Amino acid sequence: VAEYNRYQRELYRRRGELTLPVGCLNQDPLFKKSAHGFWTLEWLLVFPDGYYVRIWEHYNKIKGSSSSVRHAFSFHYGPTEPGRKPGAYRVGGPVAMRVDKPPDGEPTHLHYANPTQHYQQEHVSGLSLDLLEMFDWLGAVLRHREQRRPLNEVLGFQLKEPA
Amino acid sequence: MAEILLSLNDVDQILLDLERTYGRKTEDFLRAESDDDIPEDVVFEWKAMVCHKRALEDEQAELHRQYLFDLVPGPDDDKTARRPQELLAA
Numbered sequence: 001v002a003e004y005n006r007y008q009r010e011l012y013r014r015r016g017e018l019t020l021p022v023g024c025l026n027q028d029p030l031f032k033k034s035a036h037g038f039w040t041l042e043w044l045l046v047f048p049d050g051y052y053v054r055i056w057e058h059y060n061k062i063k064g065s066s067s068s069v070r071h072a073f074s075f076h077y078g079p080t081e082p083g084r085k086p087g088a089y090r091v092g093g094p095v096a097m098r099v100d101k102p103p104d105g106e107p108t109h110l111h112y113a114n115p116t117q118h119y120q121q122e123h124v125s126g127l128s129l130d131l132l133e134m135f136d137w138l139g140a141v142l143r144h145r146e147q148r149r150p151l152n153e154v155l156g157f158q159l160k161e162p163a
Numbered sequence: 164m165a166e167i168l169l170s171l172n173d174v175d176q177i178l179l180d181l182e183r184t185y186g187r188k189t190e191d192f193l194r195a196e197s198d199d200d201i202p203e204d205v206v207f208e209w210k211a212m213v214c215h216k217r218a219l220e221d222e223q224a225e226l227h228r229q230y231l232f233d234l235v236p237g238p239d240d241d242k243t244a245r246r247p248q249e250l251l252a253a
Contacts, residue, residue, distance in 0.1 A: 012164070034169040035218035040211050056204065058211040061218065071214065074207055087204075100203070103210035 001067045002059060004039055011041070014135050021145065023048035029055075037061025037068045044087045045138075051096070052086040053077050053141055055134050058103060072103035075137050077151075092116055097141075097151050099132055112152065112159060119159055127157035171219040174212055181209050189213060 011029060020026055029043040043055040054076040059068040078095040080086045095115045101108040108129040110119040121129050140154045152158065167173075178189050185192070185201055192198065193213065198206050 008164070028165045031164070031166045032169055032215070033166060034174065034215035035222040038215055038218040040208075040215070054204070056207060058207070058214065060214055072207060072211065074204065076204075100207075103207055103214065 001062070001069055003067055004033065004037065004059075007039075007059070018138070018142070020045070020142070021047065035061070037066070039068075046080075046086045047145070050080045050086070051078065051145075052080055053138060054087045055138070057134065070101075073099070073101045073132075073134075075099045075132065075134060077141050099129055099137070101130065117162075119162070123160045123162050125158050125160065127155055169215055169219070171216065171223065174216045174219060177212050178209075178216065181205070181212070 008031065015026070015029070018026075025044075025046040027044040027046075029041055032040040032042075038059065038061055040058045041056065045053040047053075054074070056075075057073040058071050060071040061068045076095065076098040078093075078098070081093050084093075092115050095111050096113065098111040099108065100111070107120055109121075110124055110129055111117065112119060137155075140151065143149070144151045144154045147154070169177075182188055182192075185205075187195075189209070192201075192209060201209075
């Protein structure tokens with residue numbers, strides 16, 4: 001549950017506290033706002049080795065309330081595909097990790113190393129996909145890069161291969 | 164800070180551009196069982212734009228309702244004119 005101005009302030013505050021590697025391009029987050037309580041965020045960070053983080057969130061207002069709720073999100077980390085711009089991923093494109101909560105109400109799922117494999121929550125233990133917060137996830141990506149530890153180890157989750 | 168304030172016209176234009184780029188109407192896109200031929204980030208953005216459109220339309224309708232309710236008939240107004248409640252019901 002969030003409120004637009006507070007969400008924006010908090011995002012800038014926590015963004016300002018990040019320790020990013022030298023040469024990391026930290027784009028200004030883009031907010032698209034429409035009716036009261038409805039907004040979409042897009043934020044891109046590109047690392048010197050071509051890997052990038054793309055954070056996308058969409059909020060809808062809760063009916064009868066002044067607050068909004070995260071309706072959908074996509075947290076992507078992976079290499080830039082040759083011939084494409086960072087941030088322009090596609091179905092089947094390379095991915096290190098992406099967590100998607102689709103805007104159509106489909107369950108939140110995880111892509112991990114394999115772009116076409118969808119891990120639903122029942123195949124992921126130790127991480128609540130639906131509740132994943134952008135800065136927790138981004139912090140884990142930064143630690144993964146710095147410490148060269150696998151992302152699942154940094155985030156503390158395990159995968160069970162779907163039958 | 165990068166902030167775009169979307170109007171209904173802006174959202175309609177974005178949806179129109181998406182429809183032209185991917186060769187399908189928004190209604191068909193929403194009804195389709197599979198959208199594998201469209202980049203996933205575009206699918207998310209497209210559906211989010213539909214949310215923005217519905218929200219803006221609801222907001223506009225609410226404003227219109229408020230406007231009609233706020234209309235107070237003047238002394239010289241035609242007594243046979245329709246009242247705001249009647250206009251709303253129309």
